[in-house]
Amino acid sequence: MDSQSISSATDSKEPTDPSDVQDDWQVLSPVAILYFAASVFKHLFSNVIYLIPAIAVSYKSVLEHPFIWLPAILGALAVLTLFAFLSFKVYRYRLSEDNIEIRSGIFSKKHLNLPFSRVQNVKIEQPIYYRFTGHACLQLDTAGSAKNEAKLVAIKLDFAQQLKTRIQSQVQNDAIDSNQNNMSADSSEIHSESVNSQAQHEIVLNRRNLSDLVIHGITSNRIWIFLGGLAPFYNNIFDSVGEWLTKLGIDLTELFSLKTHSLLEVAMYAFSLTMLIMFVLVSFSVIGAIVSFYGYTLSKLDDKYIRRSGLLTKHEVSMGLSRLQMVIQKQDWLDVLLKRINLTFEQSNAFANNLNTSASSSKIIVPSIKPHECQTLIDDAYPDNALNALVCEDGFNPISKGFILRNILLVLMPLWLITTSVTLMNDKIIISTMLSVAFVVLSGLVVLRWKRWGIAKDKNFVYLRKGLIGVDYYCFPTYKLQQTQFKQNLLMKKRQLATVKFVLASGSLKVPMIKQNLAYQLIDEGLYQVETSQRSWM
Amino acid sequence: MLESTFSNLRVPIDQLPTILQLEKQSLSEKYAPLNRLLNLGFTLVVCVIGLALYFQPFVDLPKGLLNFLPFVIWAAAILGLLLTWLSHARDQVKSYTLRELDLHYTSGLFFRKVVSQPITRIQHIELKRGPIERKAGLATLQVFSAGGAMHTFEIPGLPIDTAQQLRQFILQHKDVVKHG
Numbered sequence: 001m002d003s004q005s006i007s008s009a010t011d012s013k014e015p016t017d018p019s020d021v022q023d024d025w026q027v028l029s030p031v032a033i034l035y036f037a038a039s040v041f042k043h044l045f046s047n048v049i050y051l052i053p054a055i056a057v058s059y060k061s062v063l064e065h066p067f068i069w070l071p072a073i074l075g076a077l078a079v080l081t082l083f084a085f086l087s088f089k090v091y092r093y094r095l096s097e098d099n100i101e102i103r104s105g106i107f108s109k110k111h112l113n114l115p116f117s118r119v120q121n122v123k124i125e126q127p128i129y130y131r132f133t134g135h136a137c138l139q140l141d142t143a144g145s146a147k148n149e150a151k152l153v154a155i156k157l158d159f160a161q162q163l164k165t166r167i168q169s170q171v172q173n174d175a176i177d178s179n180q181n182n183m184s185a186d187s188s189e190i191h192s193e194s195v196n197s198q199a200q201h202e203i204v205l206n207r208r209n210l211s212d213l214v215i216h217g218i219t220s221n222r223i224w225i226f227l228g229g230l231a232p233f234y235n236n237i238f239d240s241v242g243e244w245l246t247k248l249g250i251d252l253t254e255l256f257s258l259k260t261h262s263l264l265e266v267a268m269y270a271f272s273l274t275m276l277i278m279f280v281l282v283s284f285s286v287i288g289a290i291v292s293f294y295g296y297t298l299s300k301l302d303d304k305y306i307r308r309s310g311l312l313t314k315h316e317v318s319m320g321l322s323r324l325q326m327v328i329q330k331q332d333w334l335d336v337l338l339k340r341i342n343l344t345f346e347q348s349n350a351f352a353n354n355l356n357t358s359a360s361s362s363k364i365i366v367p368s369i370k371p372h373e374c375q376t377l378i379d380d381a382y383p384d385n386a387l388n389a390l391v392c393e394d395g396f397n398p399i400s401k402g403f404i405l406r407n408i409l410l411v412l413m414p415l416w417l418i419t420t421s422v423t424l425m426n427d428k429i430i431i432s433t434m435l436s437v438a439f440v441v442l443s444g445l446v447v448l449r450w451k452r453w454g455i456a457k458d459k460n461f462v463y464l465r466k467g468l469i470g471v472d473y474y475c476f477p478t479y480k481l482q483q484t485q486f487k488q489n490l491l492m493k494k495r496q497l498a499t500v501k502f503v504l505a506s507g508s509l510k511v512p513m514i515k516q517n518l519a520y521q522l523i524d525e526g527l528y529q530v531e532t533s534q535r536s537w538m
Numbered sequence: 539m540l541e542s543t544f545s546n547l548r549v550p551i552d553q554l555p556t557i558l559q560l561e562k563q564s565l566s567e568k569y570a571p572l573n574r575l576l577n578l579g580f581t582l583v584v585c586v587i588g589l590a591l592y593f594q595p596f597v598d599l600p601k602g603l604l605n606f607l608p609f610v611i612w613a614a615a616i617l618g619l620l621l622t623w624l625s626h627a628r629d630q631v632k633s634y635t636l637r638e639l640d641l642h643y644t645s646g647l648f649f650r651k652v653v654s655q656p657i658t659r660i661q662h663i664e665l666k667r668g669p670i671e672r673k674a675g676l677a678t679l680q681v682f683s684a685g686g687a688m689h690t691f692e693i694p695g696l697p698i699d700t701a702q703q704l705r706q707f708i709l710q711h712k713d714v715v716k717h718g
Contacts, residue, residue, distance in 0.1 A: 487646075
């Protein structure tokens with residue numbers, strides 16, 4: 001094949017030493033065709049999801065006309081292959097000493113020129129079909145928009161690794177230059193130290209075994225999302241399951257009829273059936289967790305965190321410590337019972353706002369770790385933080401009890417009054433009692449929510465606690481603030497309360513109804529720290 | 539290597555500059571009346587369209603709609619006037635403050651809100667001027683930080699000269715020059 005010969009020629013030319021300057025345009029390895037095909041397919045498939053209801057409705061009539069849909073699918077496949085092949089043919093990249101150029105696009109040509117010093121984040125991704133040939137994708141994120149990212153689609157894995165270290169050292173050198181211009185002595189010292197120790201090997205901070213991932217699968221709430229997504233198909237699913245069971249000789253209506261069985265038996269059946277369904281769903285969630293976090297390692301190279309994980313597609317995400325905006329320690333209700341914590345290292349979400357799955361997003365998640373491991377990791381990132389002490393001594397400032405009053409009196413109470421009075425007028429006593437029970441439960445949840453809210457600060461950090469049944473802790477260095485907002489309505493003003501919103505590069509955090517003086521203090525001190533520290537948020 | 543002019547003494551908390559005492563600058567005098575005019579005009583247009591629909595001889599409307607339409611027009615007119623009055627009252631309390639190192643924007647009648655933007659965190663600035671704003675010599679100053687598009691700091695209704703001065707001040711600010 002023609003393309004084969006060209007690419008093999010360039011493959012052999014590919015220098016092993018990445019510091020060599022390559023002046024001519026490079027062609028990808030032909031494995032890239034697979035990648036392009038997969039990405040087009042993925043793109044199509046994500047749109048096809050919206051078509052599923054339409055297809056499901058006309059399912060029968062479609063099946064009756066194979067002479068229409070068979071050529072259609074074949075044609076689509078042919079177009080896809082052609083498209084993938086063309087994408088591969090037009091894709092060229094060129095590396096020079098300090099920037100990368102990529103030319104791509106069949107109809108709309110794209111020429112991307114990215115200086116290495118502008119690279120925010122380097123990700124290496126290895127889809128399963130690349131594993132046999134030892135290729136990988138190298139993704140370079142910039143601080144700009146998600147559209148501006150560069151992706152080298154099929155290069156050798158070791159070349160990708162070399163390129164990555166080279167780009168990152170370039171970024172670091174750049175940081176030193178600017179720091180020396182600033183004459184901030186100590187930080188540049190640290191940086192040059194870290195460059196000197198560049199050859200230092202990685203330290204593995206954390207690994208996750210299969211059992212941890214199983215726990216993560218059980219505790220993460222993906223089941224409910226899955227259930228919600230299936231909601232429109234419940235009828236069909238139950239029908240087909242019923243049919244299937246009848247075929248197996250199990251009659252559901254007979255099984256659950258109170259004429260032939262005692263109440264206890266029926267209850268047992270119902271219970272075991274629910275357990276069975278729950279088990280299936282939980283195993284889905286566990287599989288999901290294993291697929292995205294299999295072989296999880298979190299390691300540290302100088303001041304950089306590197307996360308590697310994935311069963312099918314291996315992801316590698318790295319984040320410089322200075323890019324870290326906020327650490328979040330999350331515990332759902334099941335996590336609280338099992339004493340596990342999900343720790344997240346958040347960085348700027350400027351390039352992460354395209355809805356990524358948990359495995360490929362640029363934040364670093366450490367799933368289901370034990371509290372002491374979590375504490376070591378947080379202390380490693382922020383040595384002088386006091387989160388643990390605050391949690392133990394409950395040093396958080398609570399929010400006003402007015403929060404309970406507002407939500408129950410102004411939101412829940414009117415709803416409850418209206419609905420119960422309507423149902424009572426129509427003599428639906430059972431429904432109105434159910435509504436009352438719901439009202440009481442929701443009021444209880446409001447109280448719980450109030451109890452969880454809390455805020456604390458010390459010299460360098462702001463800590464926030466919130467949650468409902470589970471509890472989440474947020475901790476960020478005060479100088480990372482981007483903007484602050486102070487909010488107060490007339491009622492709150494009368495009671496000297498205010499709401500504060502902290503805007504960070506990774507998102508915003510709000511704490512409602514704290515004392516007005518504390519709110520002013522938080523904002524004034526926050527602004528003061530941002531403006532005096534002279535440290536960059538990146 | 540420490541810069542000689544650099545100092546970072548610990549400031550007692552009660553001596554920090556506080557956003558409680560901001561010297562507020564009001565927006566351009568033209569801004570509130572202009573907004574009121576626009577709102578009134580919009581209400582008028584909606585009502586006129588409703589009336590035209592009611593009285594037009596070309597298409598026969600369903601009877602239900604025809605009975606219903608006058609109420610809709612009345613409601614639109616009353617609601618429009620009410621909202622105009624409300625937004626006028628809101629426009630009059632909008633203000634901004636420029637301090638040495640940060641920008642603040644205060645707004646809200648019942649729900650008071652103070653947004654504070656440190657200048658050192660500013661990524662870029664935009665002056666936005668629609669056709670009506672151009673006619674009136676007004677401009678909207680938009681300040682972008684890494685906080686995302688949801689948290690764009692915006693001061694509307696500035697006289698164009700003030701807006702340009704503000705922009706110049708921010709662009710030449712030592713913090714922006716250093717970090718931008």
